[in-house]
Amino acid sequence: MTTTTVLVADDHPLWLEALSADLAGRGFEVVGTAADGPSAVRRTQATRPDVLVLDLNLPGMRGDEVCQAISDLDTHVLILSASGEEADVLAAVKAGAMGYVVKSASSDEIVEAVVATARGEAVFTPGLAGLVLGEFRQMRQQAAPEATPVPELTARETEILRFVATGLTSKEIAAQLVISHRTVQNHVQNILGKLHLHNRVELTRFAFERGLGSVDDAQ
Amino acid sequence: MNGSGPAVSATRTTGAESTSPISPILTAFSAGATWYRVLALFYVFWSVSRYSEHIIRPWLVATVFGVMTAWTIFSVISRRPSLWRVVVEVLIVCLGLIASGWVYPEAVRAGGVPTLTGIWAAASVLSAAVVGGPRLAVGAAAVIGAVDLLEPRINNSSTIEAVLQLLMVGLLFGWAVQVMRRLHEQLLAAAAVRERMAERERLNRVVHDGVLQTLAYIHRRGLQIGGEAAELGELAAEQERGLRALMVTSPALDRRPAQASGTARQKSEQRDVGADLMALAADRDRVEVVRPAGAVALPAHEATELRAAVAACLDNVEVHAGPQARAWVLVEDLGDEVVVTVRDDGVGLEEGRLAEAAEAGRLGAASSIRGRIEDLGGSASWTTTPGRGCTVTLTVPRPAGSLS
Incomplete structure (x- = not known):
């Protein structure tokens, strides 16, 4: 089985680093990171990762706009959100995101969600x-x-x-x-x-x- | 609180700036004065032309009319009312009035003749009103009136009426401008307040997002480091939950106004069940409330009873389900009824134990839950499996006519 490629988009530098390190530690290949919406779209289009781990509240573009912009790619999108703005999450999922995890989830839960998303499984929280x-x-x-x-x-x-x-x-x-x-x-x-x-x-x-x-x- | 002071005064300043010379309302008044000036000019031409055979100094008439025409054209081309323009125009009117005394022979003058400025004079009073409100307008009218009355060559029986009319126009138009200007300022202030609120809300979201993110990060790192750091992490996680609950509970019924519409009276009595239950669960650690994106509206009485019933369910979970049990509260809006499902993953009960417990009088809470819900015309049902927790389903019908 080939390694799963992941692109991590988050505007919080510490979080971005920790999450990338976690994913790399679990055998994922982190092909890139992005700190704002437009660069998340550009880099996803350039690297075509299996999974885009997308913070819902990136500067420059809304989460659903990012999902819409890359909806023609095979990349599955996993939404990560700190505040859990319900309407925004729903908009992103309608625009093509495969799943949603709250940032307060444990590191294991997040990694599991990325694994499931890579397999093409929908990751649903109760919310x-x-x-x-x-x-x-x-x-x-x-x-x-x-x-x-x-x-x-x-x-x-x-x-x-x-x-x-x-x-x-x-x-x-x-x-x-x-x-x-x-x-x-x-x-x-x-x-x-x-x-x-x-x-x-x-x-x-x-x-x-x-x-x-x-x-x-x-x- | 002190922090908001400078922001408020700053907005005031910008508000005043945008009202100053050309707010839309002043522009409208100013345009009114401009077109009045044009029409008045033609009227004056016509009224003086009727006496053309009596005119003894045509060059004086031509000069005065030339200046008036030039000024009128200038005011149409460049429409920026200002104090110097008012002064110049009043001056033109006064000189025109005085000149009027020299264009007709005395015999004709005694019978009453139109002045060269005529009703055109009122244009300067209107402009003064736009620039300086009732005071400047009345001032301009008073100057023109004084010239009119004090120059014996043009003073006749109807002069006093004309002067009074000019004063009235100045007073009324100036007053109207002033009222509109104040209204406009209030409008701008209200818009500024709205903008500030929206901006504050946006900032709040950004700040909250950052804070929540940092708390989640501390929690995560704390757990990784272990020991005392893990305790810190737990504290951060607790704060994060509290803050998140606070954020989603604050705006009660404004989340989907279309759904909760109705007459104003009914609307004011509606409550959002989702927000209510969110607030209820905010200080409970292992409870998650799941609800649709929009508000789930019920009349206040139904909502309060439902909330009490759910609170009793959650109390039950805390007492009976075991220390590790988590609970989920699902709120569903089925249109004609609202369904709330409370599920826990605790120890559960053997089938039949519910009845036993009821007989032993230990199901006080459960029967009070059923009682409350059945009083609302709804139903409450329990399902439970040993080791797999317990699910309580509360169904409350939405009273007819309480929506739409």
Whole structure:
């Protein structure tokens, strides 16, 4: 197995250093660091890492703008945030981020999250699960009949999201529902996929309404 | 508190600067005076032309009209009211008035003739009002009036009325300018306050983010170093949790005003269940509150009861679930009902123990939880597995008409 490449973007120098050192110590190859949004985008485009560990509050660009700007790359984005500004986290996840970890999580938890993100698994905190649950419900409530169809969660997906939101790990969920850990992960990824898809559809619609013609222009 | 002093006065200064010569309102008043001056000029031409056969010094009329026309054109081209312009214009008016005494023969004058400045004179009073408010306007009107009254060659029976009208125009227009100027200043001050609040909020976020980040870093390094440093790290982690909880609890219902809209009365009685529970959990160590991005609004009574029920649930967790147990509180808004799930990962209970405990009278807390929720027309249910904690689901219907 080849080494996982990681780019770390954080405007806090001590934190950036500590996190890079931690990741390097666990066998990741840290291909670069960035201290602001625009350089995070540029360096991610230049180095195409497996994972971008992105601080939500970088100077220069919002977290969701960074995610949007690199959404055409294969790089998976893991959001790190100190303040856990809920709306900002949700915006970044809708814009394509695969997961979210609070900075107060232990070093092990963060490394684990990076490993999972590199594998393409969605990393949900209970808080993020609650936000996503709320987002799908709000989409359904606000859906106008003539608008684009709103993606809905299946009963199983809702059930799993509620378990995540009340602090169960995916292993615990698998045990509770008597399904495999892999199946739980698939469900979680589907949920994220629906959210991303909806976001792209909305963006396209927005672009057409404004006469921009193509999604690329909106980015 | 002292720190805010200089900031306030600084904003005042900029506010005054932007009001000074050309705030939008003064510009509008000034434009009014300018166009009045143009129209008045044509009126004066017309009214004097009716007496053209009596005029004995055409060159004097031409000179006065030439100066007036030049001044009018100048004021249209360059619209910056200022004190020197008011003085010059009042001077032109006075000289024009005096000249008026020399352009008609005495016999015609006795019957009453239009002056060369006529209603054009009022333009200077309007300009004075824009520049200096009612005082300067009345002053200008008084000077012109004095010339009018004291020069016997132009003084006739209707002069006193004209002078009074000029004074009235000065007073009213000056007063209006003054009122509008004050309103505009208040508007600017209010905008400055809003801007300052937004800026402070933004700074707060930046500072908080930095502080939280540093606390998280201290926690992390402390744990790595171990020993006393680990204790420091724990302290930092505790502060971080406290600060984070404080940050997300402060703005109560303004998070999604669209959802919580309704009549003003109903809105004022709504509470955000998410923020309430966040505040409740803020001083509990191992509790995480999970909620949607927007406010979950319930009428105050329902929200208070729900909060009390959740508090009882969390107390139960603390007492029965074991020292290591963590708890999660999930808030969900299903539209017609609000669901709060309290789950812990504690020791749990054997199936049937709930009933036993109730019989033994040890389920006081649980029955009070159920009682509160059922009083609201909702339901409370428990599920538990030994070793896998306990989950309490509280469902509260949203009273009809309390939203939208």
